[in-house]
Amino acid sequence: MAAFDRILSGIPEMDKALDNIRLGDNVVFRVSELSEFKLFVDPYIEQAKKDNRNIIYFRFASHEPLVEECPEVKTIHIPLSHRFETFTVEIHNIIDKEGKDAFYVFDCLSELQIAWATDLMMGNFFRVTCPFLFILDTVAFFPIIRGKHSYHAVNKILNTTQLFLDVYSDTRNVYVRAEKVWNRDSETMFLPHIYKKEDGTFRPILDGVQSSRFYQVLDNFQRPGEDQYIDFWDRFFNMAKMQFDNHMDIEESCNMMCNIMMTRDEKMRQMVKKHFRPEDYFNVRSHMIGTGLIGGKACGMLLSRAIIRNMAPEINEVLEPHDSFFIGSDIYYTYIVDNEFWDIRVRQRTEEEYFSLAEEFADKLKMGVFSEDLRTQFGHILEYYGQDPFIVRSSSILEDGFGNAFAGKYESVFCANRGTLEERLTEFENAIRTVYASSMSLSALDYRKRRGLDKRDEQMALLVQRVSGSYYGQYYMPCAAGVGYSYSPYKFLSGIDPKAGMLRLVMGLGTSAVDRTMGSYPRLVSLDMPEATSSVTIAEKHQFSQRAVEAVDVGEHALKRLELREIESKLPMYLINTLLEHDFEVEDSLKERGIYRDVRFISCRGLVKKEQLMTQMQQLMQVIQKEYEHAVDIEFTMNLSENGEYSINLLQCRPLQIFKDTAAVEIPENIPKEKIILESVGASMGLSRSVQIDLIVYVDPKAYYNMPYAEKSGIANLIGKVNWTYREQGRRMLLIVPGRIGTSSPELGVPTTFADISEFEAVCEVEEKEVGYNPELSYGSHIFQDLVEADILYTAVFANEKTLAFAPDKLSAYKDISSDFISDEKNKDIARVYDLKGSELTLYYDLENNKLLLV
Secondary structure, eight states: OOTTOEEOOSOHHHHHHTTOEETTOEEEEEESSHHHHHHHHHHHHHHHHHTTOOEEEEEOSSSOOSSOOOTTEEEEEOOOOSOHHHHHHHHHHHHHHHOTTOEEEEOOTHHHHHHHSOHHHHHHHHHHHHHHHHHTTOEEEEEEETTSSOHHHHHHHHHHOSEEEEEEEOSSOEEEEEEEETTOOOSSTTSOEEEETTTTEEEEOOSHHHHHHHHHHHHHTOOOTGGGGOOHHHHHHHHHHHHHHTTOOOHHHHHHHIIIIIOSOHHHHHHHHHHOOHHHHHHHHHTEESSSOOOHHHHHHHHHHHHHHHHOHHHHTTBOOOOOEEEOHHHHHHHHHHTTOHHHHHHHTSTTTTTTTHHHHHHHHTTOOOOHHHHHHHHHHHHHHTTOOEEEEEEETTTTBTTBOOTTTSOEEEEOOOSOHHHHHHHHHHHHHHHHHHTTOHHHHHHHHHTTOTTSOOOEEEEEEEOOOEEETTEEEOSEEEEEESSOSSOSSTTOOGGGOEEEEEEBSTHHHHSOOTTOOOEEEETTBTTOOSOOSHHHHHHTSBOEEEEEETTTTEEEEEEHHHHGGGSOHHHHHHHEEEOHHHHHHHHHTTOOOOOEEEOOHHHHTOHHHHHHHHHHHHHHHHHHTSOEEEEEEEEEOTTSOEEEEEEEEEEOOOOOOOOOOOOOOSOOGGGOSEEEESOEESOOEEEEOOEEEEEOHHHHHTSOGGGTHHHHHHHHHHHHHTTTTTOOEEEEEEBOTTOSOTTTBOOOOGGGTTTOSEEEEEOBTTTTBOOOOOTTSHHHHHHHHHTOEEEEEOSSTTEEEEOGGGGGGSEEOGGGTOOSGGGGGTEEEEEOTTOOOEEEEETTTTEEEEO
16 A cells, blocks of 8 residues: 555544544544543454454553454564663564554553653654654554643654544543644644544534533643643652652652662662662752663762761761762663664664664764753753863763673763853763764674673763862862772782772873873872882882873863973972972982982872871772672772862772682693793783683784884774674684783874774783883773773783793794785784684683793
8 A cells, every 4th residue: 555545443434534544644642541542442453454454552551451352463562671772672673574554553652651750751762663653654553641741742742643632531522632633634623523432423513512511621631831841750759859858758769769760780779779868869860961860880979979978977078079960861862862863773783783883873973963951951060060170971871880890981071161151062062972972882882792781771871070179270180080999809019918909099180090091100009008119219110100190271171181291380389299209310310410400200109108098098998898799999089188188089989890710720831942932920910711822913012113103003903803803703812912902002002992802812912122112900990891801811021020931933833814904015014913723822821820821
């Protein structure tokens, strides 16, 4: 049949009054009770049977069935879970499979409101489902319950559907008034009609008496004006707040608030319900834009703060109060739906286009627009923060949960928040778009796929946090920041207690603490020996110190990575004495040449010398770890005053993924030297293993150093090509590269992302002193988290006693397949790919003794 062809509804006079329902029509009945909908769906089904239609009934609600079971009707049960996308895509796939000219009945859409706790997502469901039905020339009947939904949600349905019919009834009559009939018109079509089922009449009301009765019925169903604009979500929270203010028991409401707003993770839910007070839930809601969950990062931050408040009030005294805002997860889907990106979203979820469509979808996410209502609410956040900088952080539903850290997979964007209101709003909106688009990054998609999360809903909520800190001229930053582990799985210093925990501490913003950039070394602090370092001399301390400070440049509206000399003169002396240290050896050397000047480097020595501060950092993590029953890692900032007072801002908390070694590996002894390719002690991290290596990628340090800077990314692309060529093929691959893997600075090493190395069994960083390449065991960095979660062994070749043997020249004995991956001949002398299939080259690693052998 052709599009827009007339069909029979089973009520001939209604067909005449509405100029027939047509193929492509979605017909929404707004009713007071479902028995009113049955008056229309029963004849529709009977007529469809007579006409031999393909009839499908989507059954998902708890109410009584709307269509009786019979051979002519396919009843398809869809679990009505909290997962909007899973539910919607499953229905989409069935509609696609059934094809053109199908006839549908849906259970009551109002039950979606109960499952998703908001009208917004019910409207979004209809907005994406209705057009798909339309293009397939189907007919679909939908009921919704009057008085249950906000004006905005109903309007979204009204603007999308082809027919919207209001049904009212009293003891005498059933009244129908068409609110919308698309592409049809008549003089009486939009008048109220009286439908009499017993004789099938469907007549317009033309006389005053009947009209008066209709409006009397209509008036009985009107809600107060303000109530019409309130979403189910807000009605629920308003009622809970009213009950709380009247000292009523709201335990059940608190459980509901936890489930619909905080987290889906059952273990996290238990802790939130234990430590949150009713005021905490109301405070989250008052700082929230939209509906849905606040996401894993936001939930972890709030939960950890509640634990400290309840369990360690003396530490709570030095915690900065948080003044964060939350953009609910439902806004992410609404943004996609309103900008008509849903089709590409559905396609991207399929196996065939999961990776291939990601870049196109990300580009679209960067180009969408926000509704005026949302922009107004964004403006309220800007009004609150004035012109202080803030950061927009990802807080996806799956992020920072037990087993899924998503460390570094999604973007965080600093906003300088300067200029006119419109300029600041544009900056804010662009930051949100950037974080949304990062949900389609190759690293994020690969991570989800690898961990079996690719079919799960991954809505992106957002955490908006004021940047904690002070102004130093045009630069804004905290005194110090970093990451902390409640348990340190590796002894980076001899004699330390892993259970004491550790910090990765930097001056300025904490970005430097989680990224491997700029030849910069954060200070590693073991909290049982805070002042201890692995450096013996001042020269070593200076060489392996933090070289770059990150701060927001409010003048240039940008995040800046500054050399110390660019900001040192702007620091007050008390901070200089706390964060910096003199290099007396260099100063003395300069004096001998008649040059008198201070030479300082960043060491944060004054912070680690504060015994009470270090003790409280340790206690803070131990208290949270005890409640989590799991090691945790945190992100924090520290600010100091001239009189020695300090404050800690707890920005993030999540379960720490750590290696749990279960296998004992015996490393063979007395191996002939000529057979050993690599042997080291105390230079690796990972689980014990004994595996045969069947492919090695080797990047020559000196040849890589001599490459033109602009071409170095080509080597990262080569490694990524190998990684993706052998993805999920069971290969055991070893990567050997100069300097630091995963850096964003090609002068420090090969600038891969984790998605470029995710298939490798092990990665090896090689020190090359002549050209300045230095490996770094980056405890606390994002690359560290990735290696832990993917069970990739890390090892390093140092030019010291830790390396007992390293003979990469022996690799030339194996089959060179570089030409399969390298098109540019000159790069073949820089990187080599060796196929070792059939050989017996074995990688041994014993975690207990931290000994590695490749032989």
